[in-house]
Amino acid sequence: MSPEAQEFLGTFVSESFYYWAAVFMLLIHAGFLAYEGGASRTKNVLATMVKNLLTLASVGLTFFLFGWWVYNAFPLFPVTGGILGPWTNPEANETVAAVMPYVEASYPWSPALGPNTADHLTGVFWFAFALFAMTTASILSGALIERVKIGAYLILSIVLGSFTWLVGAAWGWNAFGWLFTALGYHDFGCSGIVHGISGFFTLGVLLNLGPRIGKYDENGKPRPILPHNLPLTMVGLMLIFVGFYAFLAACLIVLPGYEAGTTIYGTPMTLASIGVTTTLSLAAGLVAAYISSKADPFFTISGALAGIISAAGGMDIYHPALAIVIAFVGAYLMPKVIVFVERLGIDDAVGAVGVHGFCGLFGSVIVGIAAAGFPQGDAVPPINFFGQLLGAVLCVVLLGFIPGYGTSWVLKKLHLLRVSRQEEIEGLDIADLGVEGYPEYATMSFVTQNAANRMAATSVRGSSELAAE
Amino acid sequence: MSSPFKTFQEFSEAKGPIYTFANNPAVIGVLIILTALIVLYFLYKSYTMGRESTPPAPSTNSATLGALILASALSLVGLSQPSSPSRPAPEANSARWERATRNSLQPLALLGMLGIGGAAVQRKRRSITRRYRRQ
Known part of the structure; x- marks a missing residue:
């Protein structure tokens, strides 16, 4: 084999790895679609699913326009440098000179993003990061179902998916990021960067959005609004699990010429260990949530995700038994957090604050205890509790809660956040889309309308007017 | 400290285990025992939680059984009677x-x-x- 062919093969291995990892990450969206659709009521099922589907569009396009640039432009800002862009002198210093090629490859007009035989990898990294971004925004989607305006959700998804989490990723999930270089922050599987930020962003939005009509009684006591199709929700979560294996695999950096795989921080790791640890964290999370929630099906299956998220921060270095214990603790606490949030009057329809916000925060902070002392580079502090705590809290508050609360507050003041009371009662399928998710079945809205017509009219409605089975 | 490495060079050039507590097998042993306990507790709870979630078994004392038999017998009386006139015409x-x-x-x-x-x-x-x- 010629040296050129060998070089191409090395490039093609990397290109293929990220390409297929990103394709499998799309299963996270298929899963979220089913998960949210199942969790909604029949009158909102289509609107819920369409809203989630549109995340691919809102985040996909804005990630191309500015999101990819945000990730590459913000790693030094505001601690070790400024925001990098066309205005930056590439020779300003050694660090800037090292980062600028990535920044220049991230502009929408960059030749690296189009078909380019000299660059096979920028495009697949863009693809994988775009899927990361869509996943982050999708976490928000489920919590807001049944009362948010689609336009409001799209704006929020862009703020979260194409801006704030990417600033967090630039700071704490980037070899040049100041959270990593200055504090030693380590978050291999994005516990805090993806899940913590999106969970707390969601919390901020929920405070302004308010609960669904009927969620709380006149005494403020929460009432259950049951999923219309729990099996669909469970299948959705199974798809999310598959996607998460790909998500975590895509956190491995394997480039042409590398002699071993590394994390995004340049520390050694193996892909095999991700398979082992993800599987065991999933299993331990299921057990913990099953016990903690007394076999509640919704909490139990969410426990698997909570387990993975809790262990994701240090998955590259945890011993499997350590990951099991960490996943168990995170997932055991998760149902308690969700119930606590509900009692506060916050209607989180899918428990996103508990599963992603709490477990993301827990998963990133616990790295500072469970993996304390791991060296990360010659001039980089080793993993330490202070760095993890400060990094995680900065991410979830500054890039999660505050932007979520602020953006939704503005939308609320402009009356652009929530649908009208009448639309909410009627159901968003009719209000937003003009069609029902189950037009051939005698759904609750059909029965209600039918009963009202019977009361109004003297003639009895014939059975032929009923929807066919 | 859970890290088996003191310097980054040592870590990055390692050929072998790179996981937490790799230099402390006793801790790994404790964690594996903890895992085994979690599994046992899980199996135990899977039985007891089933009992907690199902309604309590009906009483089988003679008085309850007698009342049930009587109620069943009375329900059969209705079968020998014509349909109730108060029932709406089909x-x-x-x-x-x-x-x-x-x-x-x-x-x-x-x-x-x-x-x-x-x-x-x-x-x-x-x-x-x-x-x-x-x-």
């Missing part, structure tokens, strides 16, 4: 449906195949209901 559709159902029960009663017949009745009932809906 609509035309349901009258035809009942006739069809009654006819279908006769051969089954003769054969004594009530178990199998029940399923057949359900199928018949469905198809008849559908036919009326289409009208």
Whole structure:
């Protein structure tokens, strides 16, 4: 084999790895679609699913326009440098000179993003990061179902998916990021960067959005609004699990010429260990949530995700038994957090604050205890509790809660956040889309309308007017 | 400290285990025992939680059983009486449906195949209901 062919093969291995990892990450969206659709009521099922589907569009396009640039432009800002862009002198210093090629490859007009035989990898990294971004925004989607305006959700998804989490990723999930270089922050599987930020962003939005009509009684006591199709929700979560294996695999950096795989921080790791640890964290999370929630099906299956998220921060270095214990603790606490949030009057329809916000925060902070002392580079502090705590809290508050609360507050003041009371009662399928998710079945809205017509009219409605089975 | 490495060079050039507590097998042993305890607790709870979630078993004392037998016997009395006059008159559709159902029960009663017949009745009932809906 010629040296050129060998070089191409090395490039093609990397290109293929990220390409297929990103394709499998799309299963996270298929899963979220089913998960949210199942969790909604029949009158909102289509609107819920369409809203989630549109995340691919809102985040996909804005990630191309500015999101990819945000990730590459913000790693030094505001601690070790400024925001990098066309205005930056590439020779300003050694660090800037090292980062600028990535920044220049991230502009929408960059030749690296189009078909380019000299660059096979920028495009697949863009693809994988775009899927990361869509996943982050999708976490928000489920919590807001049944009362948010689609336009409001799209704006929020862009703020979260194409801006704030990417600033967090630039700071704490980037070899040049100041959270990593200055504090030693380590978050291999994005516990805090993806899940913590999106969970707390969601919390901020929920405070302004308010609960669904009927969620709380006149005494403020929460009432259950049951999923219309729990099996669909469970299948959705199974798809999310598959996607998460790909998500975590895509956190491995394997480039042409590398002699071993590394994390995004340049520390050694193996892909095999991700398979082992993800599987065991999933299993331990299921057990913990099953016990903690007394076999509640919704909490139990969410426990698997909570387990993975809790262990994701240090998955590259945890011993499997350590990951099991960490996943168990995170997932055991998760149902308690969700119930606590509900009692506060916050209607989180899918428990996103508990599963992603709490477990993301827990998963990133616990790295500072469970993996304390791991060296990360010659001039980089080793993993330490202070760095993890400060990094995680900065991410979830500054890039999660505050932007979520602020953006939704503005939308609320402009009356652009929530649908009208009448639309909410009627159901968003009719209000937003003009069609029902189950037009051939005698759904609750059909029965209600039918009963009202019977009361109004003297003639009895014939059975032929009923929807066919 | 859970790290088996002191310097980054040592870590990055390692050929072998790079995980937490790799230099402290006792901690790994404790964590594995903890894992085994979690599994055992899980198995134990899977039985006890089943009991917690199901309603308590009905009492089997003689007084309760007697009351149940009496209630069952009284319920049979209703079968010997004609239909209650207070019941609303069935609509035309349901009258035809009942006739069809009654006819279908006769051969089954003769054969004594009530178990199998029940399923057949359900199928018949469905198809008849559908036919009326289409009208």
